[in-house]
Amino acid sequence: xxxDTLERVRSGINGMDEMMQGGFAFPSTVLVAGSAGTGKxxxxxxxxAHGVKDGEQGIFFTTLSEPTQWMLRFVTHFSFLDKDTFGKxxxxxxxxxxxxxxxxxxxxxxxxxDQIAEYMPQRIVIDPISVIGNMIKGDxxxxxxxxxxxxxxxxxxxxxxxxxxxxxxxxxxxxxIVDTVVLLSLGLTAEGAxxxxxxxxxxxxxxxxxxxxxxxxxxxxxxVTVGLK
Amino acid sequence: xSGQNEAVFQKLRGALxxxxxxxxxxxxxxxxxxxxxxxxxxxxxxxxxxxxGIYVSVDRPDKQVLSILEKHNLAGPGEAATDLEPVNKxxxxxxxxxxxxxxxAELLSRTENPRSGPALDRELREMRFIMVDNLxxxxxxxxxxxxxxxxxxxxxxxMRYPSMRFIAVAxxxxxxxxxxxxxxxxxxxxxxxxxxxxx
Numbered sequence: 269x270x271x272d273t274l275e276r277v278r279s280g281i282n283g284m285d286e287m288m289q290g291g292f293a294f295p296s297t298v299l300v301a302g303s304a305g306t307g308k309x310x311x312x313x314x315x316x317a318h319g320v321k322d323g324e325q326g327i328f329f330t331t332l333s334e335p336t337q338w339m340l341r342f343v344t345h346f347s348f349l350d351k352d353t354f355g356k357x358x359x360x361x362x363x364x365x366x367x368x369x370x371x372x373x374x375x376x377x378x379x380x381x382d383q384i385a386e387y388m389p390q391r392i393v394i395d396p397i398s399v400i401g402n403m404i405k406g407d408x409x410x411x412x413x414x415x416x417x418x419x420x421x422x423x424x425x426x427x428x429x430x431x432x433x434x435x436x437x438x439x440x441x442x443x444x445i446v447d448t449v450v451l452l453s454l455g456l457t458a459e460g461a462x463x464x465x466x467x468x469x470x471x472x473x474x475x476x477x478x479x480x481x482x483x484x485x486x487x488x489x490x491x492v493t494v495g496l497k
Numbered sequence: 498x499s500g501q502n503e504a505v506f507q508k509l510r511g512a513l514x515x516x517x518x519x520x521x522x523x524x525x526x527x528x529x530x531x532x533x534x535x536x537x538x539x540x541x542x543x544x545x546x547x548x549x550g551i552y553v554s555v556d557r558p559d560k561q562v563l564s565i566l567e568k569h570n571l572a573g574p575g576e577a578a579t580d581l582e583p584v585n586k587x588x589x590x591x592x593x594x595x596x597x598x599x600x601x602a603e604l605l606s607r608t609e610n611p612r613s614g615p616a617l618d619r620e621l622r623e624m625r626f627i628m629v630d631n632l633x634x635x636x637x638x639x640x641x642x643x644x645x646x647x648x649x650x651x652x653x654x655x656m657r658y659p660s661m662r663f664i665a666v667a668x669x670x671x672x673x674x675x676x677x678x679x680x681x682x683x684x685x686x687x688x689x690x691x692x693x694x695x696x
Contacts, residue, residue, distance in 0.1 A: 273633075273637050273674040274637075274671070275529075275670055277529065322529075323529075323691065323692065323694045324529055381564075385568045386568060388533060421557050421561055422532075423528075423532050423556075
């Protein structure tokens with residue numbers, strides 16, 4: 269059987285674990301890609317919040333999208349987020365100052381390592397990873413390779429979110445270095461209604477459901493309805 | 498510390514301080530707790546019991562293990578090393594990626610060196626434990642033969658150094674993939690409740 273030696277952690281995304289043998293492989297790295305408004309940050313927060321329910325710790329690294337307090341203000345209406353976990357079971361770390369001050373990839377990796385070593389989370393999020401490519405000096409692909417290795421060595425499930433550019437289906441450079449690629453997208457139904465979709469494009473060591481599946485974002489977070497398109 | 502955590506630590510202390518017949522101790526828990534359990538075990542062995550020993554990680558670089566221990570004040574400057582020489586360190590962190598068998602074979606072979614072997618042998622006789630973290634992941638890198646070789650080498654090491662005991666930390670769910678000979682290798686087992694990580 270595929271994946272019978274892999275431990276699993278539940279994603280926390282309603283309906284998604286049934287698509288992937290019960291959850292993400294532990295440890296592993298996951299790219300959640302999509303254009304603006306598809307629910308990448310919500311996905312990442314729901315994943316961390318579920319970890320808290322399972323007794324785990326999480327780190328949310330923000331890069332250069334928006335200050336943490338503003339991002340949190342807009343997402344705290346979700347029922348899955350318990351504000352009492354902020355700064356406790358879920359630690360928020362802004363990578364922006366380090367990125368702006370020192371564009372050296374080694375310095376950035378060391379900073380990330382130090383934060384993780386101190387807190388030892390089982391779940392890690394970097395949101396979004398894609399902007400780092402324009403900020404650091406040197407080889408972005410090498411940085412991604414090193415980052416993925418570091419993250420896996422920490423024995424955690426790490427979610428990297430990535431912006432999808434108009435001319436590419438997903439961030440190709442990042443997809444090579446992760447174990448799993450989840451694509452969130454928008455589409456129009458035959459009646460002209462806009463819908464959100466979730467698709468697992470790649471998942472190493474796991475038998476997973478393929479194709480696009482309808483995704484709904486409500487106060488309870490993301491729910492995937494497998495089979496509905 | 499909460500009552501639940503204290504109870505787990507007491508259980509661990511009891512297992513790690515068990516008398517001589519217990520030389521092969523298996524500590525299981527859910528996989529997400531393994532990294533924290535590694536630290537708890539090292540804390541008891543080094544800080545409380547003042548023992549010296551070897552730490553082998555199956556899936557992490559030795560230098561990363563060293564930096565975690567330093568970060569958590571478990572290995573001060575000069576107290577741990579990643580290069581095995583007779584240096585009188587409290588803890589030697591070995592490269593064990595894929596299988597501790599490679600490291601153990603190299604270690605035993607180095608004790609045969611006529612020049613440096615005797616000093617290394619003396620060093621090893623003073624060590625009280627060899628700890629392997631995340632043992633379950635052996636099955637990700639080894640077939641049944643490789644797993645047998647690993648336990649065979651471990652048995653050889655324990656026979657050569659009677660003051661040393663084997664302590665393995667392993668994810669509960671995937672431990673079964675190592676096969677029944679793996680479980681029967683141990684003569685004591687402690688299972689850590691899932692709630693431990695929640696506190």
